Amino acid sequence: MRDLRPAGWVIRTYRDRPSLQPDQLYLEAIGRPVWEPEHRAAGLRQISSKTRRLVLERDGHACRRCGHAAGEAYADDPSAHVRLTVGHVNPHRSGSAAEAEDLITECARCNETVKHLTGVQMTKEQVWDRVTELRRRDKQELLDWMKADGRAMSQMERVWAMYRQLPAVLREDLKRDLDSLLGS
Template sequence: MRELGVPLERDLDGLDWRDESLGARIRVALWLRDEVGVGGTFTKQQVRAAVSGTEQVDRRMRDLRPAGWEIRNYRDKPSLRPDELFLERIGRPVWEKEHRAAGLRQISARTRRQVYERDGHMCRRCGVAAAEEYPDEPGSHARLTLGHVRPHRSGGAAGPEDLLTECARCNETVRHLTGVQMDREQVWDRIEQLPGKDRKNLLAWMMHDAREQTPTERVWGMYRQLPAELREQLKRDLYDLLRR
């Protein structure tokens, strides 16, 4: 990684990744170009420290991939440590006006709301609700985002039918699935262990390619996406209602 402040011959555009008036995606791209360079390694922590005060820096970095940027991790480059990333290729110069939207697909607020409501404000992969604590990761709470049924880099569209609600953890995991995480036999063994009623429910979910939610589950998903203050109010209201 280069020392900060060392001028590069190619930096003729005068743009600086420290300029907070630039968008996070552009700042991340400039930082990778100027401070890492093709063939360089870095960590997510270094990106966050450089482009601080910006939400979802990791996502802005991932948004470079559909624009031709190739960023490897330890899953596809075993020589890397788990916390290391490798800049293999710099894609389109997203800091230039004509390339600003390269690789991006705009999802309207209406579409985003429609998908969240359709999925009951719950992750379609693991079933966790917005802001709910992960059972296997105490202290870590789910943040919902939108995933693509067909990966962006493979040309998937961005309509409601092309999107599904995912928690950030599942969204990140799915991006790196290699096909050897679970095999058919492992899943089938678990299916065989289910009671008959649960097998029928599972088949219904498979046929619809979605987990059918009970009215209680749908309300739970809506409740979990509310701010903490409103959740507390509803909790007290329901408690009082049941005491009447």
């Protein structure tokens, strides 16, 4: 599946479509015929399952660009749910490898946006202007994130990311259990 998606194939899982079972897939769109030599994705790096798992766990099962966790609905489009991908920090044409340090967890939306960036990317000065508008405490927290090259997640955010990894049926069970525990 991972090799078909870059070729334009749209394959949904239970994380994208809650009506699917964990072992079901939904083919939404057929992409280029990858079985024909001229359409093979030459040079695609294979990312091992172990490396993919390591990157997702390292990044807290959340997009490092926008912060959304797997399965969450996007605020601007509640019908669309976050599907996480593992993207390359530098594009393949720049020589990026398929090693964990060259990979980053991204939602499909951010991954596509980064692939197609044009001149609208913010400049250092534009970002700096926004940094200077922050309160001193927030500037310090931002600097800490920059130094760590990541945002530390709270215990609740880590549990939320774990919860979002569960199949829809188990998420419903867990929600009922917590609701019962709190007596709501």
